[in-house]
Amino acid sequence: MRVTALAGGTGAAKFLRGLTAVIAPEQVTVIGNTGDDALIWGLHVSPDLDTVIYALAGLLDESKGWGIRGDSFRCLAAMATLGRETWFNLGDRDLATHLFRTERLRTGESLSQVTDALRRTLGVGSRILPASDAPVSTRILTPEGWLGFQEFFVREKARPEVLDVAYAGADLAHPAPGVLEAIEMATAILVCPSNPITSIGPILAVPGIVDALGAARGEILAISPIVGDAPVSGPAGKLMAARGLSVSATGVARFYRPWLDTLVLDRRDEALLSSLQELGVTPVLADTLMTDREKAEALARRVLELLT
């Protein structure tokens, strides 16, 4: 069995940790979001890739959902003294990841090469592929103008009204080496419970990936990040609404419909089953709230049962 997972940050990290506790990490390939990558203090930060790597390496600060457990913020404090913006929280240990990445990118390595080196060095058995080695930047149009995703989400705390979302650079991007093959060769393709617009959307925006999903032999199963009418975490609701999607599992299914086979949604959304079937998506109820590791593993087990 070979599973390929499309992944954002926190929700994906929880699910993938559960999944790799249930099947061998080596059976899993992760295609990760780089739409919220940012240049912070001149360093290339890839928040979603790092959250997944840290989770699978057992380093993730699970209470925050990002960064390294027990990290300190002394460099950040010194940056404040130097008058630099410190709205993006980079921990002292976390900084090593960004220094490592930035230095290797500057020597000409690709983001996928650096990501592979990072995950191997940290002992992660699953392959982690950025969707593209080229920059694909999620841009959020607010009444004040366009913002980068981190500016919108972290600096502005996701407060501004969202008028539109764009994936800058996507038209010029190509899938990173291994991405299309990972979709083609997978026994199953899982879309993690991530923000459809800003976590999975930038992956889908890379030319060739939607076509590969459409042609995939493996079953494609998504886990809804929306329970009832609200996301489990993050700004997915606001962003889905801005793109004309209902903030519901049905809205998620509508976004993925062209290539989606199965949507796993929370038991309390049982009322949506018929509308999902009408969309041509097979709905499956499950406990989707991964409030601890056991629940994440149980969800992964449930998903794997559906595939066999």
Add this chain to the structure above:
Amino acid sequence: MRVTALAGGTGAAKFLRGLTAVIAPEQVTVIGNTGDDALIWGLHVSPDLDTVIYALAGLLDESKGWGIRGDSFRCLAAMATLGRETWFNLGDRDLATHLFRTERLRTGESLSQVTDALRRTLGVGSRILPASDAPVSTRILTPEGWLGFQEFFVREKARPEVLDVAYAGADLAHPAPGVLEAIEMATAILVCPSNPITSIGPILAVPGIVDALGAARGEILAISPIVGDAPVSGPAGKLMAARGLSVSATGVARFYRPWLDTLVLDRRDEALLSSLQELGVTPVLADTLMTDREKAEALARRVLELLT
């Protein structure tokens, strides 16, 4: 009174802290060594400039003679986990300085602009000028080949035999803006008790600086970093010997002789007075060991008395 000081790292930092306790920091301009600048993890590190800035900002870890007091090394530990070289000790707070510098250099600012921004941000009243904005790299020839200064001094702990010393890039360098003027306009020029070969040498190697010293109106006074036949700290002895200089205050005077007026040397080197006079340098005895702040201030006071 306007004092211009040529400065290396630790010894210079001690003396300059004493000097700026005795006269107003704004009366002092420091021309700093960049020969031991290094690219560490992709960051531009200027150890001597930083040591002087930290000392004058009251941040210096005085027990080590470098870095920031009370700094932690968590990023460094994480870098070790990632398999990166960690022989150069960058503290977490110290990192902020190098991130600040590197980012601004990449946007096209000069090293002197960045250095000025740093010292102002940290509340340092003295101007700190790198000798040149162009790279001047101290290279040490050992039996194993050429090493950068930090590779020789920190990584190899100054153990290899020294066959030669070169200042790579010096022939193409120009003095940074303000350097020649600071020499021309100074009431007095002080050469701090720094390693002549690898702290002051790279400054002197920048075309135009020796000529400016030769033409300077102000008195030029150096403080010997050598007491007896050994340097107070660091590898000056080995490097002076490699350049054919005796490891003594006389060797220091011989190196600076073309433009030096006065050499302040330690009282226990009284026996050298006549040989110094023969070199055409005025020798003055003083307590040169700055084992605490009071002694550094007393030495600064002694030097200022000589100038008036």
